[in-house]
Amino acid sequence: MNIHYEFPLEEVGYSFGFLDEYAKKEVRRTILKAICIPGYQTPYASREMPMGRGFGTGGLQLTLALIGPDDTLKVIDQGSDDSVNAVNLRQFVQLTCPGVGVTEKLEEATLIQSRHRIPEVALTEAQVLVLQVPYPDPLVVVESSEARRKIMHAEADYSRLLVKLYEDIVHFDEITISHRYPTRINRHYVIDPSPIPRWDVPKLDQSPALILLGAGREKKIYAVPPYSVAEPLVFDDVPFRVEDFRDEHGQRRACARCGAINSFLDEYSDDNNAKIYQCSDSAYCDGQLAQHQQREVKG
Amino acid sequence: MSNVQNPMASHGLWLPPMQQQIFRDLLHVFSYPGRVAECTAESMTWLALLASLTDGEVSLADPHGLITADIWPKLEARPTTPDTATFILADGGRAMDFQPCTGSLESPETGATILLRVAALGEDSAGGFQLNLSGPGIQGHTELAVSGLHPSWLIARAGLVAAFPLGVDLLLCDEHRFAALPRTTRIETGEII
Amino acid sequence: MSYVAIKGGKAAIDGAAAAAEFLRGHDNSGEPLKLSAIESQLRLLTSRVVSEGGLYHPRLAALAIKQFQGDTLEAAFALRAYRSTKPRLLATPLQDSTNMRCIRRISAAFKDIPGGQMIGPSYDYALRLLRLDLADEDPEAFQSVARTFLTELPEADLPDSFPKVLDALRAEGLLPPVTESRGEPFDITREPLLFPVPRSAALATMARAETGSLLAMAYSNMRGYGDVHPTVAELRVGYIPVMVPHPVTGEPMEAGEVLVTECEVVAMYESGKAASLPTFTLGYGACFGHNEVKAISMAILDRALQKGMQDGPANPSEDPEFVLLHVDGVDSMGFASHYKMPHYVTFQSDMDRLRTTQVKAREAEQSPQREV
Structure with missing residues (x-):
């Protein structure tokens, strides 16, 4: 090969939205x-x-296929806009989609790409939520062959999954699935709603906003259309339960930062090994904090 | 109609920005069945929709000969018969006269998308049907007025979507507007308006 | 009470990039790596990256190797991502590897083969003794290596192409006849793998698979989790002219050439179909660049997978879903790396479940035995 070869300019440029048309x-x-x-x-x-x-990458391909210059994008990871991965994805979109707006405020966003959380505040019809999915198929725990899983899905045959849940109850007197809770959409397909906590599962039901889920490595896209029935898989006598944030006295824990008692909390320890709880949804936490400050100023 | 004065709008439908915009409107009408979107491209609605959806990877059937020879190469789609096509363009004013693919249980996404040209959608649909819709994407019930749609389509569709997840997805368009009826939408035909 | 600042992500990733870049530049020689040096002196590394990247562009591969500080997984990954931005303008018609301009060609099946064994560049018989003289190589001596080799090269009367060893076996009826084209090959960059997949999908997946993953799967078969027992009928390395139809006339024209390693193995015979005689079975491997272990592993796995597709898998290496979904370097390394990302929310959820279960278990211990 020619030692003096230089890359043609077009080889280093990327078009709007990175992906080819x-x-x-x-x-x-x-x-x-x-x-x-x-x-x-x-x-x-x-x-x-x-x-x-x-x-x-699955979520990102959805975002890049959707996005246009009129959009305002919000990217969150673990509920936070400033988590390293969220920053990275947001910078990539800004780099490859000139003209697109970005925001950390939920109400300003038209497109929201998220990993592991659905925002605390309800979405609207003017928004589309894109969730990043590592494992798209809830049946993979009971059947490793994809060919066989496809048939089970088509026939809405989830008996083996229900048996798995039942075995949990027998062993532990409790369904042990913590996140990625299998959820039935429009009374047919059961989905893996991505690793959102159980706290966020009820937000899938009758959502005014379209929810798209993208699994890049497994090469699958699925959707929860707006105003659709989304039901976590349960038994009549064992209710679906979201995460419990009550302390040993039964008191609901509050966010150490904004004081909210209605949000999903992250738990961690400070240098003295004391437990601290704080909102996982950072934009929500900021909003609550701002409201308090306003009230204080007025008061 | 917007953009009447925009000289870019007529050939813009082959360019990425217009196709992105049309796709977002498609996303909206498929998400909220029965809602009617305005076509932003200054061209025939069906052509703008096809231009934003097709390329060399898909097959397209045109049983009623609506696509002219100069358009085919631009759409890039492989011409085929309606029973195997991914996309079918048809004249909704004529009786339905083909059997589209409804997909397989393992791969229901291979069920066809049928683009139906009708006389009018929404407000100016005098002399047509009032369709009463429910299902995913619809809060309770909604209504869609259509004129210039041969009743055989609704009867045939009811049969084609009876065994979910098998089915076909309809995209209705008139000169300026379009609306979607995915296979999950339940349709009751209301009175003639 | 303290709380975790919810800002700082951007500063953190900028800092991480700067620190990695520092380590790249922290070199006492003060000499940045030249792409041409990577491409030629580290030609096997470049070969591996073009092969796993699925993009034949040795110079970009060299750039990726430089940028990612020699990480083959990352470099191949960068080539793949680059490829995503390019439209597929054309699918090449079937290329004939008989036309290969060989730099190396051997057969383990026969002592001599039509056209002759041609050992070419290889370390197969080199003693793995460290050559300490390379530690302090004199530039002039280095520059004379290629010059000397070329001047001393005997004038050989080599043909432009060599016949395939398999053709002779086929002519003798020891191999099944070549069936006519089985239709359009499967394009793994356009279609997701939904099992069962055709052989062309398996071959394409393996052609850009991660070398180590492919070797491990093939090795399991060689050791006893399988029974391919291959004989290398022919292994060739060289440049294949890429023929594409002329945009106007449609006549085939040479668009360039690609360095390819190709391996054909012959395996134990099986009874013929529909009253024909039994024949040997075949396995095929080919990939961009000079990667002999990869091509051999691929050929063995091709045979194992064909057997699995026909009779049902008896071993992991015969199961198309197991092999093909686990050999891609970009997929597997990406997923392994993603576990480094924060998982606070899911872990919080996990703790909630465990605590609830523990409370219930404690209650059950304290209360009298109950029926389950």
Whole structure:
């Protein structure tokens, strides 16, 4: 090869939205079918993105196929806009989609890409939520062959999954699934709602906003359309329970920062090994804090 | 109609920014069945919709010969018969006269998307049907007025979507607007308006 | 009471990038790596990256190696991501590897083969003794290496191409006849793998698989979790001219050439279909670049997978879903790395479940035995 070879300029430039237009069209067609078949894991030819599989490449391909110059994007990871991975994804979109606005305020966003959380405040019809998915198939715990899982899904045959839940109750007197709680959409397909806590599962039901889920490594896209029935898989006599944030006296724990007693809390220890609780949704926490400060100023 | 004065709008439908905008409107109508979107491109609605959806990876059937020879290469889609096509463009004013693919149990996404050209959608649908809709994407019930749709389509669709997840997804369009009826939408045909 | 600041992510990733870049630049020689040096002196590293990256661009591969400080997984990954931005303009028609301009060609099946064994560049028979003289190489001596080799090269009357060893076996009826084209090959960059997949999908997946993963799977078969027992009928390394149809005339024209390693193994015979005679079975491996272990592993796995597709898998290496979904370097390394990302929310949820279960277990211990 020629030692003096220089890269042609076009080889280092990227077009709007990083992906080529054919890739975007394929993702778009897949999204529409995913909406038409709620909860069905629609296969697509997932492209390699410049971040690792497992870092949100599925969500990112959805975002890049959707986004246009009129959009305002919010990216969150673990509930926080400033988590390293959220920053990384947001910077990538800003780099490859000139003109797109970004925000940390939920109410300003038209597109929200998230890993592991659904925002505390209800979404609106003017918003689309994109969730990043590591494992799309809830049946994988009972059946390792994808070919067989596809048939079970088609027939809405979740008996083996229910047996698994039942065995849990027999062993532990409690369903031990903590996050990624299997949820039935539109009374047919059961989805893995991505590693959101159980706290966020009820937000899937009758959501005014479209919720799209993208699994880049497993090459699947699925959707919870707006105003759809989303029911966590349970037994009549064992209710679905969200995370319990009460202390040993039965008192609801409050966020150490904003004082909220209605949000999902992160738990950690300070240097003296004392437990501290704080809102996982940082924008919500900021909003609560701002309201308090306003009240103090007025008072 | 907007953009009447915009000279870019007519050939813009082949360019990425317009296709992104049309896709977002498609996303909206599929998410909220029965809602009607305005077509932003200054061209025939069906053409703008197809332009934003097709490429060399998909097959397209045109049983009623609506696509002219100069358009086919731009759409890039492989021409095929309605029984195997991913996308079908048809004249909703004529009786339904083909059997589309409804997908398989393992791969229901291979059920066709049928783009149906009708006389009018929404407010100016005098002389048509009032469709009463419910299902995912609809809070309770909603209504969609359509004119210039042959009743055979609704009868045939009811049969094609009876065994969910199998089915076909309809995209209705008139000259300026479009609306979607995914396979999950339950339709009751109301009175003639 | 203290709380975790919810700002600082951007500063943290900028700092991490700066620290990594510091380590790249922290070199007493003060000489940045030249891409041409990586491409030629580390040609096997470059080969591995073009192969696993699934993009034949040795110069970009060299850049990726430099940028990611020699991490083959990361470098291959960067090539793949780059490829995502490029539209597929054309699918090449079937290429004929008989036309390969060979730099190396051997057969383990026969002592001599039509066209001759051509050992070419290889370390197969080199003693793995460290050559300490390379630690302090004189630039002039280094520059004379290639010059001397070329001047001393005997004038050989080599043909442009060599016949395939398999063709002779086929002519003798020891191999099944070549069936006509089985239709369009599966494009793994366009279609997701939904099992069962055609052989072309398996071959394409393995061609850009991570070398170590492929080797481990093939090795399991060689050791006893399988029974391919291959003989390398032919292993060739060289440049294949890439023929594409001329955009106007449609006539095939040479667009360039790619360095490819190709391996064909012959395995134990099986009874013929529909009253024909029994024949040997075949396994095929090919990948971009000079990667012999990869091509051999792929050929063995191709045979194992064909057997699994026909009779049902009896071993992991015969199970297409098991092999093909676990050999991709970009997928597997990405997922392994993602466990380093924060998982606070899910862990919080895990603790909630464990605590609730513990409370219940304690209650059960304290209360009298109950029926389950």
